Amino acid sequence: MISLIFITIGILFNLLGCIGIIRLPDTYNRLQAATKCVTLGCCSILLGVVFHFGFSDAGTKVLVAIPILFFASTVGAHALIRGTYHFGIKLGNKSVKDDYKDALK
């Protein structure tokens, strides 16, 4: 029962991230919404699996998977946003400040 609650919360966050990836106007902002919501959503689903299986082979396997998922998604987002900047995509027209431009010179 408690695992179903965790999985429902996770899918709700995934849905929010998905709406964000469709609606937001700019590559950088899409990455913002998508990374946070989808990472927390999938971690929550995996926690639900831990509560369902208990302390068994599947449970410990999922406990190993959570740190890998966390590091993979955050480092992937960091590398993608840096690559996007170097590729030459400008910040959106609503943006107000850009300190990184001075640092590259």
Add this chain to the structure above:
Amino acid sequence: MKGMTLIVKKTTQLIGGMIFMYGIYVVAHGHLTPGGGFAGGVIIAGSFILITLAYGDDFLKLVGEKAGTTMVESFATIMVILIATSGFLFGTRIFFNNFLPKGVVGHLVSAGVLPLYNIFVGTEVAASIFIIFLSLIIFKEESSK
């Protein structure tokens, strides 16, 4: 600064060993779960590709690695052929003869010679995929000069 940023380098230090161990897990349990030699070999090659991407040629000297990896690949192929033909020595003449005791279904050491095939096929696949990656990199660096 060679390679990618500091964040990627430090995370590679923490996670590279984990990815290698996971590849070995998939290879060693190849006769009990889905996966096996090919999938595990791809994951093992992935850990080396991750280090090469993150550090440049700080740790792995690219041209030297290419020679060493070729040797590992050839050795693994020869071992697979040797195990396959060694069934000739025991009884009937069957290629891929399973001559070792079978063991109990579901244990780690069971299924005769299948784990040995898995291990050497995994080594071979890891070496060849890593060598494809290295060849592409060396080709690009030489062609752009």
Add this chain to the structure above:
Amino acid sequence: MRYITMFILSLIFWLLLTFDLTVPNIIVGTVSSIICSLFFGRFFITNVYKLLQPRRYFWFVIYLFVFIWECIKANLDVAYRVLHPAMPIRPGIVKVKTTLKSDLAKMLLANSITMTPGTISVDIIDDNLYIHWIYIRSEDPEIYTGMITGAFEKYIKRIIE
């Protein structure tokens, strides 16, 4: 020293992954851990003696709770911005100066910043972090430095340095 730590960590990882304590499994795990520490020992972090000090684990547990709370806040923040019809965003890249010295601490700080409300770390150059922020709340460097790194910096300093 680094090789021994790598060996122990990979053996723990193997036992968690397979979850059985029979003799063949432990033998296979030991052999593959030795191979792993031969290949990956030289990439591992330096200063491993810090792993033996128990108070760092205590601060790490407290840090986990703070981090999960910030994470949930981040998601509610993103949900508000996505579902609002007018989409109140005001993005930009700001520069933040950090006081942490070691490389591992900087990495942990950057990864934590990626999961907090509305921020993603873009790059690290020496002591400066460049951060993409979805809604810039103030123009003053003092104030936004406190808002971004203030929640984590003191815990990370106690955990790692």
Add this chain to the structure above:
Amino acid sequence: MSNYLNILLYIQIGISVVCMYRIIRGPTIPDRMVGADIFGILVVGICAIISIQTERSFILDIGIAWIILSFIGTLTLAKYLTGKKLNE
């Protein structure tokens, strides 16, 4: 309980399909890469739910392997986007 889990599984698959929209439609190359990265993370959720439904633990293996390969692919694509050679 089983019905409810089925509905959740279909919602999760629907989310992944909507993510494909960004891969197909995205105006620039980095947009498509964001879509691919997020798709790789969502698949882990699908694997986890299927493993609860069928009570088998080996489906989780597929999920972990998928996230590792997706992570390496994302780093490679980001390296390509940066536009520099390996040693710069």
